[in-house]
Amino acid sequence: MHDVSTAIAIGFVEQSKRLRAAHYRAEAERFRGMAETEPLRSVRRHFQAIASEYEHMAAACVALRSRSLRERP
Numbered sequence: 001m002h003d004v005s006t007a008i009a010i011g012f013v014e015q016s017k018r019l020r021a022a023h024y025r026a027e028a029e030r031f032r033g034m035a036e037t038e039p040l041r042s043v044r045r046h047f048q049a050i051a052s053e054y055e056h057m058a059a060a061c062v063a064l065r066s067r068s069l070r071e072r073p
Helices: 002-037 041-070
Strands: none
Touching: 002 041
C-alpha cells in the first residue's frame, strides 16, 4: 500500500513540475512577443528580462525533475 501511494505522490510531483515548466515557457514566449512589438527600448528590455526569468524558472523545473529522477532507488 505504501509503495502505491508513494508512486502516486511521485507521479503527481513530476506532472506538476512538467506543467509548471510548460507554463513558464509559455509566459516567456508571451513576454518575448510583447517585447517585439514594444516601441520603447526601456520597456522592451524589461519585457525581455522578464522572459529570460521565466525561461530560467522553466529550466530550474526541468533540472529539479532530472535530479529527482536520478535520486530514485
